[in-house]
Amino acid sequence: MQIDQLYDIYKAFPKVVTDTRHIAVDSIFFALKGANFNGNAFADQAIAAGAKYVVIDEPQYQKGDHYIVVEDVLSTLQHLAKYHRSHLNIPVIGVTGTNGKTTTKELLHAVLSQKYKTYSTVGNLNNHIGVPLTLLSINNSYEIAIVEMGANHVGEIALLSDIAQPTHGLITNVGKAHLEGFGSFEGVKKTKGELYDFLQENDGTLFLQSDNVELLEMANARTFNKIVRYGFSDQNDVTGKLLYANPYLSISWKMKDTTPIYELTTRLTGSYNIENLLAAIAVGLHFEVSPIPVNMGIEGYIPKNNRSQITKTAKNTIIADFYNANASSMSAALDNMRVLEAEHKVVILGDMFEMGEDAYAEHKKIIELAKSLRLDRLIFVGEEFYAQREPEGEYYRTTEEAKSAIPTIENSFILLKASRGMAFEKLLEQL
Template identity: 45%
Template sequence: MEINELHALFLECSSASTDTRKITKNAMFFALKGDNFNGNVYAKQALQQGAKYAIIDDASYVRSSQTILVKDVLTTLQQLASFHRLYLKTPIIALTGSNGKTTTKELINATLSKKYQTVATKGNLNNHIGVPLTLLLMDKFTEIGIVEMGANHQKEIEFLCSIAKPDYGLITNFGKAHLEGFGGIEGVIKGKSEIYEFLITNNKTIFVNSNDPIQVEKTKQANIFTFGKEANVDVQIGFIEAQPNVKVQYNHLIINTQLIGEYNFTNIAIAIAIANYFKVDDNFIKEAIEAYIPSNNRSQVIQTGTHKIIMDAYNANPTSMRAALLNFEKLNDKIKVAILGDMFELGHEAEKEHQNIVDLASTQLLDKIILIGANFYKTKIVSPKVTTFESFDDFKNNFNLSELEFATLLIKGSRGMALERVLELL
């Protein structure tokens, strides 16, 4: 079946789905395969649960005219999404970066949705499956699409751009994330900049942080819309303070956010600049950003019992870990304890980067530093404030939680460490 024929069938459907646990009536089910599952097995179940069509790539699972056999389900999903994107002609804003992608995407969506019908990436579904599913969420009523793109190796952003074909794009920042896959920080810059290459080649618009010299250098030949703290930009945004929450100035307005950490200033500034570009009223921009509350373990402030918790355990890399620690030290709270988990995907840089974080934390004005994970366990400890545990279970079984009474806690680590489990113990 040709993609245009499949697309005609998709337009009869209510949604696209890859999970029988979340099937909605009249959905188009894509039977993806993985290392530990074969979606073809679930095609019949998907139809029984109300799916209108099931897309499969194993002929032995053909059951009826509702079962559509293709060569490869994943490739078909990606091709259909790209076809749908061109069919709708909806303006697409794409963003990538080492840190802050999801928060920035949500802030952009919050501001633009004050004026437009928007569709944005749900959660962090930002890979070769998530990007197509985001595009397929859009319909004829969608006025702007916001697509988050994640990557941990070269050519991944290039591929995602070939699917989404964005009209606008940006990079939040370049940081020490996924060093193993990218091959060091220069590889990170090269890989993330693939979004610039697509936008420049296709004469599209790039939103550029004028305070980032790498962004400025790499977009010299581009159509750019600039923002930053200086006056010689398209949109000037001033940083006022980050204690207790980030406060910024935009035009005549003071915007009091519910975000912590100076590192969130750039994420906020990006959303303001894009909303300005799309002519959202200034007061609506202020209203949207002030109403945004972080969730999903991203810079969340949680009060539980005698503890105030800064839960930033969704993910971590050396850049974001350093920024979180520097912000944490500035807090005026009486007792401050950092609970840090291993940072993943650092390759041969892992030993050095974990030691760098230990050295930084050891010199800070913190009362206690608790390190959890095999990488932190191997580091050289030079401060009596530091305690290490080889695993979460080691911490759970051997640490006296009463030592954390009445403390403000920073909890940060890579996703695989699942440090939100500390909440359960408290």
């Protein structure tokens, strides 16, 4: 079957699923394979659950005209998404970065939705499967789209850019994350920079935090016809200033060569989020959203999914920030604790995953930074932290072990920060 023929089927039945638990009536099921599963084996189940068609790549599972056999299901899904993208005559904003890309994506959505019917990546569908699913969820009623792109290996952002074909893009920052896959910090910069490469080659518009040394260096190594700059110094098109971050973030901002200064108060915590706010402001203004609606969109945004999210319980106030963690985001979260005003401050930190050969050194740096804050309690959880335990602080091998220590914490401002695999929601339940 040619891609245009498959596209005709998709247009007639535009609901695409890859999990039989989420089959919708008249959907198309793509039978993906993984290390421990073979979607082809679930083709019959998908049809029985209501799927109109199943796309498979093992002919022995074919049982009729509604079983479409292709050479490779994943590449077919990606090819179909790219083909669909070519039929969408709308701006597509690609967002990547080490930290803050999901928060930035959601802030962009909040701002652009003030004027346009906007589609953005749902949850964290930002990889080689998620990006195609995102694109195939966009229909002709949408006026603009935001596609989050994640990676943990060199070449992945290039692949996702080729599929999503962004007309605009931004990198939030580059830091030490997924070093196991990238090999080094230079590998991180090379991979994230693949979005810049695509924009350069396709005359796209770059949104640049031009006070970020690494991002500025990466941009200057390429040629762009259209750059919108944001940051903290006066040469930017949008300039911002921190007003307050205790605990919620308030900023002022202005446009270049204009006199009005705007202020806004968010439901986000963490001064590190100011760059994400300025990105959303810059993008909104570029797409002619007026300043007041820009502020309205941002002020109405409520973070979720344990990203810079303040949670108040009967006993404590908690910064729930354990969706993910790496060396740069952990440092930023600790620096934020330094400026927060509270009588009792506690940090509970869990291991950072996928740090490769840098794991020992990076966890050591975090221990030293946490000690410098002079907080009421320092609690470290996970094998990496436990391997270098010191007299100062409390150390536990696992999250389950740490649960025994935390019920005694009361009337405190607590940072919960760890990689997702540490399952810190178990600790949140007891605080």
